[in-house]
Amino acid sequence: MKRTFPSLPALPALLLALACMPAAHAGEVQVAVAANFSAPMHDIAAQFARDTGHRALVATGATGKFYAQIRHGAPFEVLLAADEATPARLEREGLGVSGTRFTYATGRLALWSARAGYVDGAGTVLATGDFRHLAIANPRTAPYGAAAIAVLRKLGQLDRLQGRLVQGENIAQAQQFVSTGNAELGFVALAQVSRDGRLTGGSAWIVPASLHAPIRQDALLLKKGQGNPAARALLDYLASAPARAIIQSYGYAP
Template identity: 75%
Template structure:
């Protein structure tokens, strides 16, 4: 009897393994921490494995156009996924907003950034890190904020560009830049600054950072890709996303 039970368990495990799949996911750098948690939970709940690559949305666009094997894109904007959809690089009707990002002016120093961002006007600030506005939506938002505050021309010579928002945060966290415009998700937990000091930039100072997900053409026939997109809409995933300061 025990032998029959063991055989049955092996058969069940094999069947589960046959159903489990793998999905290649391109993830905007600002969404690194929450997506790592979501992918781990996704694997536990579904058996599927999400292989994650992190970087700037603009570079992912170029890579997809050049045949990169990504099956799902989690972008830092809504323009890039819409463009890929128009250009036939994605499955129509699969695009949706999985999060709305928040921008924060942040310093690794406690008490350095005031509640209104007036520190930007200080001549003592030598370097301000922003993500490359040509490829990173958070960089585009940072430029918009500086222009709206009438400070862009004043601080332009002090701006240090990160290749993506992850590198931008690195510049600020190491002190190579006294200030950095980074994603709230990188420095906050439960909507509050977890370390250093920061000013959560009012959403009225820049266009909404709507972050869209999309099933790419290479993932059309992959059940694991469709399952991941569905999972992003689940209560478990949404709770993780909200805990990093994103709006839903």
């Protein structure tokens, strides 16, 4: 029987098509992502898909809410939390895979206003500013909200400003209060308002790390993802050079 082969001119096109095909065993992974990490995670998910063929299906929200949902059987396979305590607790409770937890980023807190020049570089607006509302994330469920309360307490401003605090369900909602003008300023994640070392708008004070406990953000493989190669691949990818570059570009320490 006579065999035919692609002509030489067709080979480059064939090789290119093969290279662009997704991996034979590409899959999907359901990921619960802390609200502060929404933008970098969507960038990472896109690069992850290009590099591995796997798809990360991202849901964002407050870490405390995700904890409750996971306890009640939510189908998440990987958690990217805004703290280290929640993944550790899930691991202890048997809902996470032991030995898979690690810190994927360390967050930075910023006092931010959508108005240029409103927040000075030392945060003195907290003591001198004539503002009606200061937005924070719910400190009971959002680690960045808890950090904001710690900062106000350390600065001796918590009692004075308590009546001006407006709480978002998570850090994304707190940032929305400020961006829409419903609050003149607020404590947000630096990653929400900067990229590549520059503010994307408004004015901000980058809160010194000494004013609150480190915001170490841990990742965990959940029991529902234990048998999913895409879930393990995503955790490996978070430690890769492409992912680290994206994380750092948003102001996190990887």
